[in-house]
Amino acid sequence: MHEIRVFADYHTHTVYSHGMGSIRENVEAAIEAGLEKIGIADHGYMHLGFGVRYENFDLMRNEIERLKTEYREIEILLGVEANILDIEGRIDVDEHIRDIVDYVMAGYHFGSRPTHMVRGSMNHALNYIKPLNHLSKEYNTRALVNAMKRNEIFIISHPGAKASIDLDRVAKAAIETDTALEINSSHGHLSLEELLQIKDTGVKFAIGSDAHRPSDVGDFTDALQRVEKAGISQQQIINSRR
Numbered sequence: 001m002h003e004i005r006v007f008a009d010y011h012t013h014t015v016y017s018h019g020m021g022s023i024r025e026n027v028e029a030a031i032e033a034g035l036e037k038i039g040i041a042d043h044g045y046m047h048l049g050f051g052v053r054y055e056n057f058d059l060m061r062n063e064i065e066r067l068k069t070e071y072r073e074i075e076i077l078l079g080v081e082a083n084i085l086d087i088e089g090r091i092d093v094d095e096h097i098r099d100i101v102d103y104v105m106a107g108y109h110f111g112s113r114p115t116h117m118v119r120g121s122m123n124h125a126l127n128y129i130k131p132l133n134h135l136s137k138e139y140n141t142r143a144l145v146n147a148m149k150r151n152e153i154f155i156i157s158h159p160g161a162k163a164s165i166d167l168d169r170v171a172k173a174a175i176e177t178d179t180a181l182e183i184n185s186s187h188g189h190l191s192l193e194e195l196l197q198i199k200d201t202g203v204k205f206a207i208g209s210d211a212h213r214p215s216d217v218g219d220f221t222d223a224l225q226r227v228e229k230a231g232i233s234q235q236q237i238i239n240s241r242r
Contacts, residue, residue, distance in 0.1 A: 004227065006220050008037035008239040010079060010155060011105060011182065011208030016060055017042035018050035021214035023063055023076075029211075031074050033218030037239075040064065041079035041105050041157075046092035049111040052080070061100045077102040081157055083112035087139050089146025090115055091153075098152075105182075106147055107157030108140060133164040141166040145173040155180045155206045161189040171198040178204075180238050185223035186210035195230035205237045 012026050013019030021029070023040055030038035040060065045051045052060070057080075064078050078101050082091040091106050098104070110128060114120020126136035140163040144156060159170055159181050174181050181198075183190050183205050190198075190205070207224070211217040227237070234240050 004224065004234050004237065004240045004242065006207050006218075006224070006237075006240045007035060008039065009033075009035055009209050009211070009218050009220075010037075010039035010077070010103065010206060010239065011041050011081065011157060011184070012039065012211040012217050013042050013081075014040055016040075016052050016056055017047075019212045023060065024067060025214040026211070026217050027067055027071055027074065027076055029214040029217035031071065035074065035218050037075040037077060038217065039077040039079045039103065041081045043109070044080055044082040044092035044112075046083050046085060046113045047109055047111045048113050051083070051092070057097055057100050079103045079105055079154070082106040082153075084108050084143050084147045085112055086115045086120055087143050087146065088115075089143055089148070089150040091147055091151055093151065103154040104152065105155045105157045106151065106153045107159070107161075107182075108143065108163040110162060127163045137164040137166060140164060141169050144170050148173045148177040148179045153177070153179050155182050155208070157182050157208070158184040158187040158189045158210070160191070160194055161187040167194055167197055168201075171201050171203040174203050175201065180204040180206040183207045183223045183226060183237075184210050185220050186212075186216075188222070190226070192226045192229050195226060195232060199230055199232055199236070203236075205232065206239050207237060
């Protein structure tokens with residue numbers, strides 16, 4: 001298998017959520033790693049633990065516009081890793097945020113504040129208690145599928161991490177909505193087994209570092225090992241080339 005080169009890291013975090021570095025530091029790390037594009041995708045504001053404060057999206061946009069004039073050798077993008085909030089597929093991206101960001105990622109996170117508090121909190125609990133994960137599989141699957149159908153989502157982040165899903169149904173919806181599924185280099189999902197399960201469906205993938213420190217920006221080692229073992233072709237990965 002020929003070597004695959006990842007030219008863009010769309011999934012990095014900064015101090016605006018729970019990352020340890022600034023936007024500038026992530027940009028400089030991306031340049032050092034030889035990337036052509038760097039995306040800042042901090043958590044949506046409905047995450048109770050480390051979501052971006054709503055008003056800070058404007059600050060992030062302004063900061064990135066300033067950095068673009070300094071670092072012309074790399075494309076700097078503002079994204080958001082939105083939270084999928086309910087079975088209907090709502091996410092914490094309103095019209096204002098949609099206008100500010102360049103792209104939207106979305107995924108399931110324990111700390112998100114559900115729109116239906118009782119049912120959503122119950123689902124959080126079922127996802128958190130491993131022996132009960134199977135009880136939340138249908139809810140999680142419908143939430144991801146509906147999120148893709150309801151919203152314009154670029155990438156589904158770490159599908160299968162934190163929440164059990166019917167991967168075949170999620171992949172089918174991803175194909176229908178032209179959404180990429182992430183091969184996350186930090187979380188282990190999509191796993192090798194998951195990649196083997198859906199690699200021949202025609203679904204697209206995106207490799208992401210999910211970096212929470214500047215030193216991890218552009219580190220795709222674990223993800224690329226899974227890609228190679230699964231026999232995923234370069235054409236299936238939206239942010240790679242030979």
